[in-house]
Amino acid sequence: MAYVITQACCNDASCVASCPVNCIHPTPDEPQFATTEQLYIEPDTCIDCGACVDACPVAAIFPDDQLSGPDARYAQINANYYDRHPMWEGWAPLAPKEAKRVDLGTLRVAIVGAGPAACYAADELLAHSDVEVEVFEKLPTPWGLVRAGVAPDHPGTKVITDAFEWTAGKDGFRFHLGVEVGTDLTHRELLDHHHAVIYAVGAPHDRSLGIDGEDLPGSHAATEFVGWYNGHPDHAHHDFDLSGERAVIVGNGNVALDVARILTMNPDELARTDIADHALDALRRSNIREVVLLGRRGAAQAAYSTPEFLALGDLDGVDVVIDPAELDADPSCAGEPDPQAAFKVQLAREYSSRATTPGNKRIVFRYLASPTAAHGPGRLESLTVVRNDLVAGPNGTPAARPTGDTETLPAGLLLRSIGYRGRPVPGVPFDERRGVVPNDHGRVLDGPGGAVIDGVYVTGWIKRGPSGVIGTNKACARETVTRLLDDFQNERLVRTVVDRAALAALLDRRVPGHLDGRGWRAIDAAERARGAAAGRPRVKFTAVDEMLAAARVRHRLPLFTR
Structure with missing residues (x-):
């Protein structure tokens, strides 16, 4: 018997360090970790000890003889990874990592943001002696996108907050909730009270389509819709018109799939989750019967992860619809050498061969298709969609090129889900082109390619851009914290700062209602x-x-x- 990692994998690699035979890959030190959809257990090396099961923060690991239903395919998914990356290529036992000594007095660190990136950074810091961590969050609630971004029908993913709660319970940790840095406190004031500041503020802005009619009523960012159904205070008041029968989502990443599921799921199933009440009421009244996802490239290049795509096929009362002719016309679907991409194509072909059920709702995948304009006299009524060809891009990866072949697609709701970008932090440099704070492995620079600014760091999406999943932030945070501790040990951060009591007094004056x-x-x-x-x-x-x-x-x- 071997253990198998399934859909709920959060990629935080807690299981990697627990494995005595190093059979879980890719590890954070391997290049594949940056792009992997999940982690994988090599079945022939696994010794059935169960250490990974105890270490997994989201309960995603099971014995292969206990897999059933759609999870049964994960045994083969795990094995397939090692067809491409055999264990004997670069295999070595994992070396234990020693905690760094912080022997220059108490190190005080401010972390701005309270999502996964911030919590992983706090955990890395508090593994060392004599460290005080102050976490600032503008909302009265922590956990960032785990609370306000993870779909309500994915409760297993949200279990990761148990680990965050454990970190927040450590003696050196303090929350300051309802405090907005840049408004209630300045960047300079944070530096006055701390040896270092880590910004873990994410990438909250959506990217625009840049097409005519994008601002029509009925056209929205998917981030607004996700915040709305998750009850985020900034989006709870939004109104989405669900009176039409078709919604179109531009983009086919995991967020797009989340939105498609929420729009088509049986509301009675959602009523057992933590979805916001106002969203549940609206979805009960919804007339939407079909959700169309437009992906500018082919099925092999789709941005969704294999586990999320696979799970769509088990939604009750929902058909996944793909035109087999679109796959046959897509050259990237033939002989794809990347096993991960090949499996996506295989799943797409399986869906394309399924019979539909009368009366079911539909999630329709359209590949090689992009919107060029949105239309309506007073609100959205239709889209113009162009067919794309795939051509070699500048770095050799397939790129979409419009063909001029267009069609009109009626729709009453348009949601764009084509990526995110960070926003400037007051007092901190910002790279407008990339939408991140310029940095060198977490050390903030005074501009792209510039000099290091002592005492200022970043982690998470504001550091690397919107990539990876929740657990990806763990390795990202470790990289940043390693450099911060090195700088402290090398006396680049040693200076007199105001203590914890003085900070508390300042916050009581500035933000009397903070939590x-x-x-x-x-x-x-x-x-x-x-x-x-x-x-x-x-x-x-x-x-x-x-x-x-x-x-x-x-x-x-x-x-x-x-």
Whole structure:
């Protein structure tokens, strides 16, 4: 028997370090880690010890003889990875990593943001002695995209917050929630109170299509829709017209697939999740019967991950529709040498051969197709879509080229999901072209290719761009923190800073209603209590004033005080 990693894999590589025979790859030190969809266990090397099962933060690892239904395919998916990357190529036991000594007094670090990148950075810092970590988040709630981005029908992914809670419970950790850096505190003030500042603010802005009619009512960013159904306070008030029968999503990454699922799933299934109440009510009234996903390139280059694409085939009452003629006309679908891409093509062909069921909703994949204009006299009514060819791009990868062959596609809702970019942080350099803070392996530079700014660091999407999944941020954070600790040991950060008590006094004056960890736990307890009454994991508060009120009402609960 061997163990197998399945769809819920978060890529944080906790399992890699636990494996005594180094049979889980790619590791964060291997080049494939940057692009992998998940981690894989080599079946012939696995010794059935179960150490990886205990280490996995999202319960994604199972014995191969316990896999059933769609998960059964993951045994072959794991084995396929090693057809391309055999174990004997570069195999070596993992060397234990020693904790760095911080022997120059207490190191104080501010982390801006409270999502996965921030939490992994805090965990890496607090593994070392004499470190104080202050985490600043503009919302009264932490966890970033795990709370406000992960689809509500993926509760297993959200279990990663248990590990984050453990980090937040360490003695050196402090939350400052409801505090916006750049408004309530300046970058300079953070440096006055800390030896180093790590920005882990993500990439919150969506990319635009750049087509005529993109701003018509009925056309939105997918980020707004995701925030709306997840109850993010910045998006809970948005209104999406679901009265039409067709929605179009431009893009075919995992976020696009999340949105397509939410639009077509049975609302009774969603009612068992933590989806926002206002979104659940709207989806119960929705008339949408078909969701079309437009991908500018072919099935082999689709941005979605294999696990997410595979899982679509098991939605009750939903057909996945692909025209086999589109696959036959796509040269990249023939003889694809990359096993990962080849498996995507194989799945696409399987879907294209399935019979549809009368009365089912439909998720339709259109490859080699791009919108060129949106139309409507007062709101969105249709799109012009152009057919693309694949040509060799500048770096040799296939690129889309419009052919001039167009069609009109009626639609009442358009959601663009073509990527994200960071936004400038007040007081910190920004690379407008890439949409990130310029940096060298996490050390912030004074411009692209410029000099290092001592004491300022980045991690997560604001560092590397919008790539990877939740767990990818762990290796990213480790790289940044390693350099921060090296700089501290080399006395580049040694200076006098204001202590924790002075920071608390400043925040009490500037932001009297800000919350600490105890306030968050009061909100968490209230949401879980609301959920228990409805048979759900939680019922979220979707307005900041509701969150603050819950924190005040329940603040006397015997919760830890950090």
